[in-house]
Amino acid sequence: MINAYGSNGSPSVLTAVQPVGSLSEDIVWIDLFEPTREEDSYVEQLLDISVPTRDELKDIEPSSRLYTEKNGLFMTGSVVWKADSEEPELTDVAFILAGGRLLTVRYAEPRSFRLFTAALGRTAQAHHTGASLLAHLIETIVDRTAEILEGAVTRVDRLSIDIFRDREKRRPPKFLEGKLADIAGCHRLVGKVRDSLGSLSRVLSFLMNAPAIAAESELHSLCGTVARDVATLSEHAAFVAGNIAFLLDASLGLINVEQNAIIKIFSIASVVFLPPTLVASVYGMNFRMMPELDWTFGYPWALLAMLVSALVPFYFFRWKGWL
Template structure:
């Protein structure tokens, strides 16, 4: 559905006496140079997107991508317009899960159309914040694109910070003295980091091009604002790369810790077996029923056998204790 639509003139929203769905009347509200329309849609059906496509003469291939969603972040040029795909991210801490959405943007000389899928990135907030900065909004559709990308990249930073906290928890758990099983959570976090990387990395080149004014249709005056977005995006990318490296190191440390624990368990088991085997050996020897055998007729033979068992067990226990096996 169409969430909101408006005409902007010199950075100020122009009041129009029509509904948000009356696209042709809204488009007719552009009467002065520099005016532009901002239309926001949320998971539109084919009929709704077709009305928008006709009103703004959008390329059918880009319209198809915007409806079907599930695109990778990209920047494409069509005759008279740009098509930009952005991934939205938010973090569900209790499940260690990064959820994703998508925003597709059509950008023309006098219009910007946003198509949102999923729950991430409230574009209405971006619109309201930008309307409070008329000097920026006066730059045209490129200013609206800046506000959207800035909001999305800010959410990337929130997700990266949440992942940092979880990776810190993993490191503390792996190197603690307690016996923990962290392999499954490490794998889950690496998978979620890969999800973030798929959203962040393809966006770096388009943001760089916006920041140096290499994209036709985006005024060079807006490049200063995109530089800030590009800088934040690079920072998120570097954070994600470092977290991935830390998780790989934590996984290797976890495997090494498991191996050490298994060795310690085997040593304890071996020590326990030795404490049982030696007395059993003595008892086995003195339990053999041979007539001609030393100590069988000796009155102190039984106490001597018990004492020998106790002495051997005590000696082994002291030895294993000093060796760290017990």
């Protein structure tokens, strides 16, 4: 799909069957969403550039993600999407400045793009340019990434409360084992956020040196502010990742403590019942000469002996603080 936006933010849809010369001069942003090969070729003719393919967007080499070609500025950044699902992902988006226009190529629909297009017609700036749209689009992406990170922090705080709550309010150890999956989900989300912020930081550094941005002090200042926000968010994401690692270690440690407590109960129970078993074994022998067999109160005596032999180690363990 080819979405186009004018300098005033008005949207329109282009089709690959329209004549190349029919593109209005007022169009400053062309958004390629899951483009077909025909749509790629059509836009290439419109802007006289080479549109990167899906495979080319996945290249991780900096020279393949940030470069200048045919007076066009090519940048590829990673954006978090599906952040509200159980499996957040990164999608690579190409940002291209060519001929005073902005071209974006994407194969997913992050919420930041929907937020930006929804607010595009309501911005105070009356006349947009490709460079200004790119700067504000990246700002929206960073703001959305900050929201995602804030949601991850809330999840981590909730996990911390659940893991370290009072023992009687917890259902160990299965309760803690169930929290391991939540910790893994937070770790995955924060990891995606960190990767995205690192990618956006490189894009901003490259963009600030572009003539279209450096020539306008307001846009250059905006990019610098967004770059500082990215740096701050990266530091905060690293701090959150450290907290997640602590929660993982703490959960595993508490699971071991709870399992050891269960094993301790069985060990103490076996020790407590060992003396009564010994008494019962003695009087279960079939020797002919056993005086206690002829006692009138032999049976109550044996029961009492087993009871006392069980209580003595029990209270001894209580006195030692092992129970």
